[in-house]
Each structure stands twice: as structure tokens, then as C-alpha cells.
Amino acid sequence: NAGVTQTPKFQVLKTGQSMTLQCAQDMNHEYMSWYRQDPGMGLRLIHYSVGAGITDQGEVPNGYNVSRSTTEDFPLRLLSAAPSQTSVYFCASADRGSSTYNEQFFGPGTRLTVL
């Protein structure tokens, strides 16, 4: 299994540009989520999904859109990039089928710079 994969690894955007960060998992996990990591702030939840067709907002959703058309993919869209969105973005997935809390598996991250 490849686990959780993210593309691209690095991206530079100009203010106002749009782009999509890709996330895919091959573990048949129902739960997927996006976090951003900023110095001194830990990881903050942007959006999450508990299954195909179901998404919800996390702690910092403004400026980001998501959709979940398949179990495997959970893309994150920046509609109009701003310098405040310069960050490292992590995607994670978890299996909601077990009876205990479900460990989240993280991708390698995408480092985004907005000029």
C-alpha cells in the first residue's frame, strides 16, 4: 500500500491564483481530513470528510473548498490564494470501521508559498 499520497510536494503561487492540492489514499478509509501547519501553531483542521459525498468544516475553513466524490480522493481547493495561506498542508485518513478511535495516517505534506 502507498498509504496517503499528496501532490505536489512544493508549490509557489501568486496572490489571487487558484490551485488544487491533491490527496489520495489506498487503504479504503472513510475518514479524510486536511490540516495546515504553521510555526508555533501546531496543526489546525481545515476540512474533513466522513465518507464520499460528505464534508464538513474544521477550525480554519475560510478560503478553502473540498469535495469528496470517491473514497480514495479528497482534493483541497484554494479559490484565490492569499499570502496568509502560505503553509505546509497535510492530508490524513482513518478507518472509521473499528470499535475504538481510529488512528489517522498522514501524508508527506505539500509546502505552499503564496507571493
Added chain:
Amino acid sequence: AQSVTQLDSQVPVFEEAPVELRCNYSSSVSVYLFWYVQYPNQGLQLLLKYLSGSTLVKGINGFEAEFNKSQTSFHLRKPSVHISDTAEYFCAVSYNTDKLIFGTGTRLQVFP
């Protein structure tokens, strides 16, 4: 509000010395606790987790943590650190939901 506090942003230590990284969470009846490690320019890797049962949890790379409900703490310990343990460590909590709440991280720097 539900929160996780890692009081130490940086912890410098010499190789082979013991280390403790502190984590406190806001009180709740039901809680799951995690420690993740992030090596430079990499993603997060689970070190250990507490879901239920024994309050002393052992993880990978010789790390362990103790769940203390009365003090709402989940401190991470290692009796003897190595240079390779240099990384950032994140404590995280789930209050019986799908969401993980992360602390701000502790950077462990091990010196020879």
C-alpha cells in the same frame, strides 16, 4: 473550549540523558490521546496512543507516556535519548469525535 497545551516549545538535551515532554489537555469524560513525531521535512508519524486500559503506554523508538486523568496530562518520556530523536513532537487529543486537536509542538534538540 477543548484544547491541548504543550508548555515547552523547545527542549534541549544531551545524548543519553532522559527527557520528558509535557502535554496537558482540557478536561473531558472521554478522551483519546496521541503523540506524533515529525522529523525534518517529513509528515507525522504516530509514536503512541492511549485509547483505554493501562495508563502507561509504550510506543516506538523507546518512548512511553502516562495518562493521568486527575492532572489531565499525557507526558511523553524516554530514559535515554539519541541524536536521531531530534524532531518535533506533537501531542493530540480526540474528545470522542472524528476530530484531532493538536498542541503547538515541542522541538526536541539532542546534542552530542
